Amino acid sequence: MSSINATAARQSFFKLLNGCINFSEIVNIVTPKGNAILLSAEEYRGLKETAYLCSLPGLRQSLLKARKTPLKKTKELKIDDL
Numbered sequence: 001m002s003s004i005n006a007t008a009a010r011q012s013f014f015k016l017l018n019g020c021i022n023f024s025e026i027v028n029i030v031t032p033k034g035n036a037i038l039l040s041a042e043e044y045r046g047l048k049e050t051a052y053l054c055s056l057p058g059l060r061q062s063l064l065k066a067r068k069t070p071l072k073k074t075k076e077l078k079i080d081d082l
Helices: 006-011 013-023 041-055 059-068
Strands: 002-005 027-031 034-038
Touching: 002 006, 006 013, 006 027, 013 027, 013 034, 041 059
Parallel strands: 002 027
Antiparallel strands: 027 034
16 A cells, blocks of 8 residues: 555546556555545445455354365355355
8 A cells, every 4th residue: 555645646646546446556645634545446345345244243253164174075056056
């Protein structure tokens, strides 16, 4: 994550947007009153989804348990089976 002050961010705003959208860059914009983060909508949605999944009770434990299960003891599911 790069950091840039607000004046420089204002001068290169479209270049920063392009980096966020096309290259998943995250920019920390620094001001005397506090900082703000510039990121693409795709990155934001991914963070929101991760936060949601982490909030589901038992999901973390279930995933950790699944990681320990040998592939030989699993079965393949087809999309129609779900």
